[in-house]
Amino acid sequence: MSDILQVRGLTKRFGGLAAVNDVDFDVREGGISGLIGPNGAGKTTIFNLITGVYKVSSGTVSFGGRDITDLEPHRIAGLGVTRTFQNIRLFKNLTVFENVLTACHASASYGLADSLLRLPRFRREEKAIMDKADGLLEILGLSDRKDAIANGLPYGLQRRLEITRALALDPKLLLLDEPAAGMNPDETEQLMRLIGEIRDRFKLSVLVIEHHMDLVMGLCERIVVLNFGQKLADGVPDAIRGDQRVVEAYLGGGDK
Amino acid sequence: MSSYIEGILMLSGINLIAVLGLSLLTGFAGLFSFGHAGFMAIGAYSAAVCTKLLGLPFVAAIAAAALVAAGVSWLIGRATLKLKGDYFCIATLGFGEAIRLILDNFQGLGGARGWPGIPPRTTLLNILILDVIGVVLLANLVRSRHGRNMIAVREEELAAKVAGIDTFRYKMLALVISAAYAGVAGALLGHYMTFIQPKMFSMVKSTELTIIVIFGGLGSISGSVLGAVVLTFLPELLRAVDKWRLVVYGLAVIGIMIGRPRGLMGGFELTPKSIRAHFARRREERAIKAGRAAEDGDEALSGEADGKGGL
Numbered sequence: 100m101s102d103i104l105q106v107r108g109l110t111k112r113f114g115g116l117a118a119v120n121d122v123d124f125d126v127r128e129g130g131i132s133g134l135i136g137p138n139g140a141g142k143t144t145i146f147n148l149i150t151g152v153y154k155v156s157s158g159t160v161s162f163g164g165r166d167i168t169d170l171e172p173h174r175i176a177g178l179g180v181t182r183t184f185q186n187i188r189l190f191k192n193l194t195v196f197e198n199v200l201t202a203c204h205a206s207a208s209y210g211l212a213d214s215l216l217r218l219p220r221f222r223r224e225e226k227a228i229m230d231k232a233d234g235l236l237e238i239l240g241l242s243d244r245k246d247a248i249a250n251g252l253p254y255g256l257q258r259r260l261e262i263t264r265a266l267a268l269d270p271k272l273l274l275l276d277e278p279a280a281g282m283n284p285d286e287t288e289q290l291m292r293l294i295g296e297i298r299d300r301f302k303l304s305v306l307v308i309e310h311h312m313d314l315v316m317g318l319c320e321r322i323v324v325l326n327f328g329q330k331l332a333d334g335v336p337d338a339i340r341g342d343q344r345v346v347e348a349y350l351g352g353g354d355k
Numbered sequence: 356m357s358s359y360i361e362g363i364l365m366l367s368g369i370n371l372i373a374v375l376g377l378s379l380l381t382g383f384a385g386l387f388s389f390g391h392a393g394f395m396a397i398g399a400y401s402a403a404v405c406t407k408l409l410g411l412p413f414v415a416a417i418a419a420a421a422l423v424a425a426g427v428s429w430l431i432g433r434a435t436l437k438l439k440g441d442y443f444c445i446a447t448l449g450f451g452e453a454i455r456l457i458l459d460n461f462q463g464l465g466g467a468r469g470w471p472g473i474p475p476r477t478t479l480l481n482i483l484i485l486d487v488i489g490v491v492l493l494a495n496l497v498r499s500r501h502g503r504n505m506i507a508v509r510e511e512e513l514a515a516k517v518a519g520i521d522t523f524r525y526k527m528l529a530l531v532i533s534a535a536y537a538g539v540a541g542a543l544l545g546h547y548m549t550f551i552q553p554k555m556f557s558m559v560k561s562t563e564l565t566i567i568v569i570f571g572g573l574g575s576i577s578g579s580v581l582g583a584v585v586l587t588f589l590p591e592l593l594r595a596v597d598k599w600r601l602v603v604y605g606l607a608v609i610g611i612m613i614g615r616p617r618g619l620m621g622g623f624e625l626t627p628k629s630i631r632a633h634f635a636r637r638r639e640e641r642a643i644k645a646g647r648a649a650e651d652g653d654e655a656l657s658g659e660a661d662g663k664g665g666l
């Protein structure tokens with residue numbers, strides 16, 4: 100198996116604080132990898148650097164062998180890297196269907212004139228992406244909420260919708276930022292299974308941030324541990340579980 | 356039709372075109388502009404140059420007005436759209452005033468005293484035709500992937516970016532199209548009044564356009580149409596109470612915003628389909644209430660359906 104994402108010497112400074120400091124890691128193609136660490140360890144910052152939301156201070160990110168460091172976020176997304184957010188960011192006033200349909204935009208290529216004049220190409224492609232959005236909602240079990248306003252959905256379904264919207268881009272790498280936050284153990288269990296299913300069905304690679312060690316251990320094939328912006332350890336779950344530094348960081352660092 | 360009413364109708368129709376454009380920018384892409392009268396001014400003066408100085412046909416003058424306004428807006432967008440929302444808004448305010456001051460001091464086109472003798476080419480018919488074209492094109496745009504991308508920018512810009520939407524490009528597109536609409540409105544206004552003056556395109560005018568869009572409801576084309584007609588007629592009808600005119604106008608706007616904070620039509624679109632859906636919902640509610648009343652025996656019948664739509 101080859102690596103789909105390679106992070107080398109990744110560093111992000113905010114003023115004097117190095118939120119991410121010289122971090123190296125890889126994400127295996129077709130795998131589910133975990134990024135864990137205590138609060139403020141720099142996990143979300145790494146996502147922001149990979150997706151181009153923040154400018155990198157130094158270091159590189161390459162995706163599928165291509166350097167994507169400091170590309171604009173929409174270009175990185177266009178190459179096949181997308182994400183969800185720790186504090187859910189849906190198109191709040193739109194319906195569930197519209198949220199997903201909007202994200203299907205890149206599956207259509209009709210131009211402005213095609214839209215303004217409703218030319219045949221517009222109708223054809225629009226029909227195709229509507230079917231695609233419907234199909235995704237079906238797979239993710241959101242069909243019966245299709246016309247609900249996103250903002251009004253229960254929390255767990257909002258997270259699920261955000262994942263559906265991300266899948267609409269046909270990503271090759273999906274970054275999930277604490278997808279289980281705020282969920283009860285049942286919902287969490289269900290979500291973890293869903294992530295596995297998504298990986299198999301959509302043939303993508305997943306990098307997931309998660310606070311709860313035990314949770315991540317069950318799901319991920321490889322795990323990267325961060326602490327105070329630095330990489331502490333990196334390896335298969337069993338190796339991580341037995342790693343003395345990791346245990347110390349979690350006991351001393353105040354796990355949630 | 357009395358020529359007085361016809362005159363007000365024409366003004367509403369002209370305002371409507373500018374309002375439709377601003378509705379795209381503010382209501383759909385979520386960007387506020389307080390300088391749109393500047394684009395109207397550019398359209399009005401460009402069109403007047405075409406007909407009065409170059410002797411071109413009116414259609415060509417209207418096209419030129421749209422193109423020049425769009426071109427200028429592109430430059431403005433290049434310079435300001437990368438700024439955060441609030442700064443863009445302030446930049447448009449500065450732009451509007453700058454255009455007015457430049458025209459004030461440009462004696463070749465009449466300067467501050469204004470430019471008379473523009474041929475009276477605007478008719479109710481050509482306003483209506485352009486209104487219809489304007490509404491149809493806008494409605495088609497917002498219900499396409501391009502329009503949805505603009506709406507995504509309004510809803511959650513960061514999420515739009517990581518969904519692969521080039522937010523800068525779509526803000527620019529919204530700005531350029533809205534400026535073209537304003538340019539056309541300016542062209543029509545000049546050839547209706549036969550006289551243009553920089554102060555007709557002051558910040559007061561820009562603000563009026565924004566008020567109409569908000570009053571009609573952000574993200575609703577039918578709201579913009581209603582808003583443009585109501586808020587152009589209202590001040591005219593209130594001429595009878597001259598001194599109190601603006602007070603009543605202001606109160607009416609405030610009243611609506613209190614009663615319907617999302618504007619007259621806020622997020623709701625008046626289409627045959629939405630009207631049918633609305634009545635279907637009302638019937639359903641009434642049926643449910645009737646059912647409940649039969650059980651409890653004391654349920655009051657009041658069916659106020661709220662217009663909550665998506666796009």
Ligand SMILES: Nc1ncnc2c1ncn2[C@@H]1O[C@H](COP(=O)(O)OP(=O)(O)OP(=O)(O)O)[C@@H](O)[C@H]1O
Nearest residue numbers: 113118136137138139140141142143144145185310
């Ligand atoms: N935009 C920013 N400006 C300044 N400091 C920031 C910014 N973003 C993050 N930080 C800082 O960087 C550090 C790492 O933050 P980050 O959000 O990446 O942590 P995290 O590992 O995701 O934590 P959590 O588990 O709480 O989500 C924190 O000290 C945070 O305050």
Ligand SMILES: [Mg+2]
Nearest residue numbers: 142143144185
């Ligand atoms: Mg975080």
